[in-house]
Amino acid sequence: MSESITLHSHKGGPNPWKVVMVLEELGLKYNTIFVDANTGEHKKGPYTALNPNGRMPTLVDHSNNDFTIWESGAIVLYLIGKYDTTHKISFPDFDSTAIANQYLMFQMSGQGPYFGQAAWFMHFHSEKLPSAVERYVAEIHRILGVLDGILADKEYLVGGKASYADLSFIPWNWAFGFFGEHVAGWEEKYPNFTAWNTRLNERAAVKKTKADKAAVN
Amino acid sequence: MSSTAETPAITLYTTQTPNGVKISIALEELGLPYTVKKLDLSTGVQKEPWFLAINPNGRMPAITDTSFPDGKAIHVWESGAILQYLVETYDKDHKISYPKGSREDWQVQQWLFFQNTGVGPMQGQANHFFRYAPERIPYATNRYIAETERLYSVLEAQLASSSSGFLVGDRLTIADITTWGWITIAEWSGIDVAKFPALQKWQKLLEQRPALKRGADVPEPSKIKETLKSPEAIEKAQQAATKWIVPK
Numbered sequence: 028m029s030e031s032i033t034l035h036s037h038k039g040g041p042n043p044w045k046v047v048m049v050l051e052e053l054g055l056k057y058n059t060i061f062v063d064a065n066t067g068e069h070k071k072g073p074y075t076a077l078n079p080n081g082r083m084p085t086l087v088d089h090s091n092n093d094f095t096i097w098e099s100g101a102i103v104l105y106l107i108g109k110y111d112t113t114h115k116i117s118f119p120d121f122d123s124t125a126i127a128n129q130y131l132m133f134q135m136s137g138q139g140p141y142f143g144q145a146a147w148f149m150h151f152h153s154e155k156l157p158s159a160v161e162r163y164v165a166e167i168h169r170i171l172g173v174l175d176g177i178l179a180d181k182e183y184l185v186g187g188k189a190s191y192a193d194l195s196f197i198p199w200n201w202a203f204g205f206f207g208e209h210v211a212g213w214e215e216k217y218p219n220f221t222a223w224n225t226r227l228n229e230r231a232a233v234k235k236t237k238a239d240k241a242a243v244n
Numbered sequence: 245m246s247s248t249a250e251t252p253a254i255t256l257y258t259t260q261t262p263n264g265v266k267i268s269i270a271l272e273e274l275g276l277p278y279t280v281k282k283l284d285l286s287t288g289v290q291k292e293p294w295f296l297a298i299n300p301n302g303r304m305p306a307i308t309d310t311s312f313p314d315g316k317a318i319h320v321w322e323s324g325a326i327l328q329y330l331v332e333t334y335d336k337d338h339k340i341s342y343p344k345g346s347r348e349d350w351q352v353q354q355w356l357f358f359q360n361t362g363v364g365p366m367q368g369q370a371n372h373f374f375r376y377a378p379e380r381i382p383y384a385t386n387r388y389i390a391e392t393e394r395l396y397s398v399l400e401a402q403l404a405s406s407s408s409g410f411l412v413g414d415r416l417t418i419a420d421i422t423t424w425g426w427i428t429i430a431e432w433s434g435i436d437v438a439k440f441p442a443l444q445k446w447q448k449l450l451e452q453r454p455a456l457k458r459g460a461d462v463p464e465p466s467k468i469k470e471t472l473k474s475p476e477a478i479e480k481a482q483q484a485a486t487k488w489i490v491p492k
């Protein structure tokens with residue numbers, strides 16, 4: 028292991044790239060191991076010894092006795108808690124932290140699972156099930172509407188600066204191309220959301236993450 | 245800190261659901277006074293402007309705390325973030341948490357996210373397709389029941405190897421609290437609980453706690469166990485829920 032952190036990642040999925048973005052923002056060096064979900068190696072040992080849930084990402088911090096942690100949101104909290112001592116993308120005060128965590132939880136439990144189910148029923152499931160697609164498309168629009176409202180008077184979700192809370196939404200925002208006609212016109216329908224998404228995508232760390240992802244896919 | 249005045253500083257907006265009871269259980273375990281504002285979801289009150297000002301996502305639970313150290317009231321929503329808020333603000337003795345930055349604390353965060361992003365959303369979809377969806381789609385029902393059972397098996401393995409019987413370390417934490425309410429409605433979601441003996445043992449262990457029982461009965465005791473005893477009651481409950489769940 029040349030670097031002190033190893034990220035067990037997945038090329039296509041959104042969640043590992045959320046962690047990459049934070050690593051990049053914090054300027055941390057890390058090794059990447061891509062786990063090949065097609066072979067099912069993530070559902071058996073040795074990977075399940077690291078992550079019994081058999082999903083990616085999992086992070087191992089060699090500088091902390093090989094401390095191992097999974098669930099992308101918990102990994103993000105670990106990284107900023109341990110390494111973002113100057114609060115580049117986090118907050119020194121408890122108040123802002125509580126609200127940033129609220130948005131992180133909203134991303135993790137609101138955006139992720141439902142965008143994921145939409146993608147499944149649109150693209151991966153063999154049989155066409157319009158009422159299932161409709162359910163999740165409605166939820167995508169509801170969530171975009173909620174974010175657009177929250178961002179009406181703000182450039183960023185918390186404290187006037189880009190933080191881990193904002194960044195956590197980006198990997199799924201990249202999937203709009205994938206949702207195609209179902210989200211057609213989202214830029215006009217959700218202008219505050221769109222401006223925020225553009226702002227975040229202009230960050231060097233986000234651009235680098237996007238390029239790294241494109242390079243392996 | 246926690247007030248002894250007539251009006252408690254914390255107001256909890258909730259109803260009898262697995263996400264709502266997480267917060268009342270944590271408040272009871274911490275011995276904090278709080279006021280309960282019951283939201284009747286069937287009236288759409290959660291989408292009214294006054295509530296959206298508290299939670300723009302239009303869902304419960306949410307809390308307001310007027311004793312926030314900076315003197316301004318704070319609103320927090322997302323059950324997982326509320327649990328983090330409560331222990332970081334009020335659990336100085338680590339009754340249901342671990343010191344920040346400890347190994348156990350990070351493990352608690354990991355299992356907290358696992359419930360809030362995995363078990364909750366997937367079991368919620370199982371409920372939808374198994375109980376409420378106007379069009380019955382066997383594929384979708386099986387998909388979410390199978391995924392929920394897979395997630396349960398991850399909990400099962402963790403609990404089977406735990407010497408204390410709790411998810412992390414030697415005590416009940418917000419990781420257990422966030423999970424409990426969903427496990428108790430497993431049968432409603434179409435999940436075969438008999439497959440998960442360690443999880444059932446854990447459920448019994450938690451239910452011996454008076455504070456947990458008090459929190460679980462907020463704003464009133466759950467009717468789900470009673471309902472599951474009769475097919476007519478199940479049918480009635482499904483229909484009543486479908487009215488508010490299906491439009492949005």
Ligand SMILES: N[C@@H](CCC(=O)N[C@@H](CS)C(=O)NCC(=O)O)C(=O)O
Pocket residue numbers: 136137261262263264285290302303304305321322323324360492
């Ligand atoms: N991830 C959220 C989920 C909250 C949630 O699903 N709340 C439901 C009740 S259990 C709700 O308020 N539904 C109202 C609606 O969808 O209109 C959390 O944990 O707080």
Ligand SMILES: N[C@@H](CCC(=O)N[C@@H](CS)C(=O)NCC(=O)O)C(=O)O
Pocket residue numbers: 136261262263360364365366367368369372488489490492
């Ligand atoms: N709008 C919701 C209404 C039903 C609802 O809010 N269900 C809650 C449980 S009470 C849920 O599934 N929450 C998912 C979670 O907690 O992640 C839907 O269509 O699913």
